[in-house]
Amino acid sequence: MKPRPGLIFCLLMDLIGSLSFFVPGIGEWFDIVWAPLSAFIFYKSFGGKVGRFGSVISFIEEILPYTDILPTFTIAYFYNRFKKK
Numbered sequence: 001m002k003p004r005p006g007l008i009f010c011l012l013m014d015l016i017g018s019l020s021f022f023v024p025g026i027g028e029w030f031d032i033v034w035a036p037l038s039a040f041i042f043y044k045s046f047g048g049k050v051g052r053f054g055s056v057i058s059f060i061e062e063i064l065p066y067t068d069i070l071p072t073f074t075i076a077y078f079y080n081r082f083k084k085k
Contacts (some may be wrong), residue, residue, distance in 0.1 A: 004080050007047040010073035013041065018068050028065060035062035046076055053082075 017038055019025030039059035043051040058072045 005073075005077065007074070007077055009045070010077040013038070013045075013073040014071040017072075018066055027068075027081075031065075031068065035059050038062050042073065042076070045073075046080065050076055050080060052074050 017034060020030045022032070023030065036059065039055040039062075042058040043055035045051070046054055054072060054076045061067045061070050061072050
């Protein structure tokens with residue numbers, strides 16, 4: 001079984017995705033680069049159904065303006081942690 005990413009890693013990934021809010025003018029350009037990278041990291045980190053579905057959600061969330069605040073990595077962490085087996 002593949003090890004799950006930790007909470008600190010997920011919080012860090014969400015923080016990186018939210019940084020575009022703090023850099024006016026440059027932030028949305030950063031999202032053009034970060035959106036596919038975030039989706040790739042998400043898929044590699046979670047794998048399986050969660051990784052496939054979450055990577056699409058992560059990409060959409062990062063590419064759309066003003067949605068960067070959603071913590072997709074952290075939500076997936078808690079989903080994996082507390083889902084019923």
